[in-house]
Amino acid sequence: MVRVRTVDRRLFLLIEIAARCLSREADVRLRVEAGVTASQSAVLFLLLQRGERRLSSIGAMLALSAPAVTGLVNRMQSAGLVVKRKDPQDRRGVLVDLSETGRGAAEAANRVLRNLNAGLDEQLGEDKAGVVCDVLTQLVLSKNG
Amino acid sequence: MVRVRTVDRRLFLLIEIAARCLSREADVRLRVEAGVTASQSAVLFLLLQRGERRLSSIGAMLALSAPAVTGLVNRMQSAGLVVKRKDPQDRRGVLVDLSETGRGAAEAANRVLRNLNAGLDEQLGEDKAGVVCDVLTQLVLSKNG
DNA sequence: CCCGATTCATTCAGATGTGAAAACAATCCG
DNA sequence: CGGATTGTTTTCACATCTGAATGAATCGGG
Numbered sequence A, B: 001m002v003r004v005r006t007v008d009r010r011l012f013l014l015i016e017i018a019a020r021c022l023s024r025e026a027d028v029r030l031r032v033e034a035g036v037t038a039s040q041s042a043v044l045f046l047l048l049q050r051g052e053r054r055l056s057s058i059g060a061m062l063a064l065s066a067p068a069v070t071g072l073v074n075r076m077q078s079a080g081l082v083v084k085r086k087d088p089q090d091r092r093g094v095l096v097d098l099s100e101t102g103r104g105a106a107e108a109a110n111r112v113l114r115n116l117n118a119g120l121d122e123q124l125g126e127d128k129a130g131v132v133c134d135v136l137t138q139l140v141l142s143k144n145g
Numbered sequence C: 001c002c003c004g005a006t007t008c009a010t011t012c013a014g015a016t017g018t019g020a021a022a023a024c025a026a027t028c029c030g
Numbered sequence D: 001c002g003g004a005t006t007g008t009t010t011t012c013a014c015a016t017c018t019g020a021a022t023g024a025a026t027c028g029g030g
Helices: A011-034 A038-050 A055-062 A066-078 A100-124 A126-144 B011-034 B038-050 B055-062 B066-078 B100-124 B126-144
Strands: A082-086 A094-098 B082-086 B094-098
Touching: A011 A038, A011 A100, A011 B011, A011 B038, A011 B100, A011 B126, A038 A055, A038 A066, A038 A094, A038 A100, A038 B011, A055 A066, A055 A094, A066 A082, A094 A100, A100 A126, A100 B011, A100 B126, A126 B011, A126 B100, A126 B126, B011 B038, B011 B100, B038 B055, B038 B066, B038 B094, B038 B100, B055 B066, B055 B094, B066 B082, B094 B100, B100 B126
Parallel strands: none
Antiparallel strands: A082 A094, B082 B094
16 A cells, blocks of 8 residues: 655645635636635535535535625626525525526536546545545534534 | 445545544644644744754645645744744845744644554554545645655 | 623735736847 | 856745624523
8 A cells, every 4th residue: 555645644734725626626627617716606506415504504514604604605696607585584585596507517516526526536436536535524524513 | 334425425525524524623632732723833834844944945845825825834933933034145035944932832732643643543544544645745746845 | 681602704914826017137149 | 157047935925713892682580
């Protein structure tokens, strides 16, 4: 078993580096093929899978702070990707949903992400990729509940 | 085998979420116990392990763009953690090294990172944590050379 | 019914990233 | 020698995060 030493074994540092690498690659392809950024694609993915949601719900699922969600969604609204409306049941809340444009972009982004993910699975092997997904998922759940 | 569905299995999205979670936790402890941020700790770690380096070398090892390194190191210099000097061999380059203060901070940050990492190993199991490290390392190397 | 506590979103200031383009230094080569 | 090219860093404009403070709506116990 090769033990490569990039930055020792400090997972905290390594995961950020890896995330930057992947994110950069994803961002380029998402911009070209779907016209959205990587951050935006996460929101689009969520809305496409789960439908209209609160800002707070988006923040919880993506582990983003409230101000981060506000800014990200506002920029997406300016770009015509999503629509915001006050929650009629509880007017403190704000509901976000895909626009028609946004739905198209979300589907395009989804294809890009699926391709990228398939590439990763191939590069790493399905078994290892699976372990990584499980571990990261477990990690996220343990930190957020 | 439990297959949790946080955000399907799009590793590109999941790794960013996980990185945010870990980074946030690390940042709090690093600020309290070492007086530095998570980003700064990566640079300190590198300089402590490898000694004085070029800005470009730091960027390559941490997968950061040149402007990111310039900004990060400048803030660290303002904070008294590092010292910059022109490379006497090739005056295009800029060498960065730890200050006395920086060395202390680096050692403190190192202890924090070691503790955090030990906690992760315990939570995930050494074998799984090892797989994740190997996979992420492989990934980073394949993207950067 | 009302006021204090809670919840949700926004604003704010600042750290951290990016790509594009400018500023310089070194090197190549005709 | 000198102009073109290459390499390194910085500047710039902007997207993306964070915690802290604020505002707005709801809830719940008198």
